[in-house]
Amino acid sequence: xxxxxxxxxxxxDARIKRPERVTTxxxxxxxxxxxxxPELTSAEKGRLALVLANEVKNVKSVYEQLGGIEGExxxxxxxxLAAAKRTLTTHRENGCLFKVDxxxxxxxxxxxxxxxxxxxxxKANERVLNMFAGVGPFSIPIAKMARAKVTSCExxxxxxxxxxxxxxxxxVQDKIRVIRGDAANLATSMKSKFDRILMPHPxxxxxxxxxxxxxxxxxxVIHYYRQVPGIDLKEATASLTDELLSVVPEGxxxxxxxxxxxxxxxxxxxxxxTLPH
Numbered sequence: 001x002x003x004x005x006x007x008x009x010x011x012x013d014a015r016i017k018r019p020e021r022v023t024t025x026x027x028x029x030x031x032x033x034x035x036x037x038p039e040l041t042s043a044e045k046g047r048l049a050l051v052l053a054n055e056v057k058n059v060k061s062v063y064e065q066l067g068g069i070e071g072e073x074x075x076x077x078x079x080x081l082a083a084a085k086r087t088l089t090t091h092r093e094n095g096c097l098f099k100v101d102x103x104x105x106x107x108x109x110x111x112x113x114x115x116x117x118x119x120x121x122x123k124a125n126e127r128v129l130n131m132f133a134g135v136g137p138f139s140i141p142i143a144k145m146a147r148a149k150v151t152s153c154e155x156x157x158x159x160x161x162x163x164x165x166x167x168x169x170x171x172v173q174d175k176i177r178v179i180r181g182d183a184a185n186l187a188t189s190m191k192s193k194f195d196r197i198l199m200p201h202p203x204x205x206x207x208x209x210x211x212x213x214x215x216x217x218x219x220x221v222i223h224y225y226r227q228v229p230g231i232d233l234k235e236a237t238a239s240l241t242d243e244l245l246s247v248v249p250e251g252x253x254x255x256x257x258x259x260x261x262x263x264x265x266x267x268x269x270x271x272x273x274t275l276p277h
Contacts, residue, residue, distance in 0.1 A: 010026070010056070013055060014044070014047040014051040016040065027109055028059065028109060029107055031058050031059060032061045032089045033052045034065050034102060035052070035063075037064055045081060049064075049082035050082050053082045060083055062080075062081045063078040063079060063081060064081050065077065065078060066078070069106065069203075072155065074201070074203075076103065078102065078103050087101050087103040087104070091107070093109070093115070094112060095144070095145075096144060096170050097166065098136065098140070098166050099165050099166055100135055101162065104159075105156060105159040106134050107134060107135060107137065110260060111137070115141055118138060118198065118223055122142050124146055125148060125149070126148040126196055127195050128148050128149065128194060128195065128197075129150075129153070129190075129198070129212075129215060130151070130152045130198040130200070131183040131198065131199050131201070131211075132154065132199065132201040133153060133154045133159075134156070134200075136152060136166045139163070140166055140167065140176070143167075143175040144170055144171075149177075151177045151190075152178045152179065153179045155183070160178050160180045183211065184211060186215060187214045190215055194216060195220050197212045197215060197216055197223070198223045199222065199223060200225050201225065202225040202259075202268050205224055205225055209224065209244075210247065212224075213249070213275075218275060218277045219274070219275055221272060221273065221274050222273040224270065224271045224272075224273055226271070227262055228240050228243070229266055230266070233258050236258070237256050240256055240269045244271060249275060249276060253273070254271055254272075255271065255274075256270065256271045257269070258270075
């Protein structure tokens with residue numbers, strides 16, 4: 001069941017009055033459900049959490065997310081609402097398994113389709129760099145499906161630990177190299193260039209694009225994610241394109257698309273940049 005449909009059913013079962021106060025869905029990571037409920041009372045939050053835990057298949061723990069994604073590691077501020085009080089789980093996605101700690105690592109199940117889309121584009125034997133790898137949800141499907149060589153960079157040391165566990169869990173440990181550290185330092189430490197570069201850090205990607213360009217081969221593809229203002233897709237596309245044209249080499253092909261809405265008049269957009277040969 002899709003996140004928004006799921007939360008609507010739960011609101012009905014929990015007898016929540018004025019359900020229009022809840023405008024977002026529920027994220028289910030492994031067996032942990034995460035909800036945003038700023039407009040509900042404490043009693044309403046408690047009833048809703050119990051319905052999620054008792055009636056929704058595979059949900060063993062319920063947390064409320066307070067505010068947005070924050071900090072250098074892009075973490076959620078979580079408050080326990082119901083059932084098991086733990087934040088480590090195993091999430092299944094696109095034929096892969098991921099150990100995830102939802103309080104200590106960034107992970108969004110809503111990007112599952114996007115991760116699969118990218119993995120299907122990668123050709124065998126490509127050299128792929130993921131500049132913001134997390135626990136491996138982009139890197140591992142690429143290594144598993146395309147049999148490509150992947151370099152994963154991640155600044156969160158605990159996420160790196162889980163990434164390496166997940167590599168072994170999915171039997172791709174010989175195809176992925178995990179680098180612990182800031183992506184800003186990659187340009188000085190890498191001796192070779194890449195056929196494809198992933199930049200899935202939409203709030204700060206613009207700071208690293210010049211670094212990515214120095215690491216890309218001629219003709220490489222860069223997958224660039226960015227949160228941009230826009231009252232509609234046309235305005236958001238124009239904003240993203242203007243930002244890129246001032247940085248990328250002349251002759252770069254830019255293909256943009258909407259990924260998801262992240263706030264009022266804010267969209268997460270993606271641009272596939274094909275560099276000139």
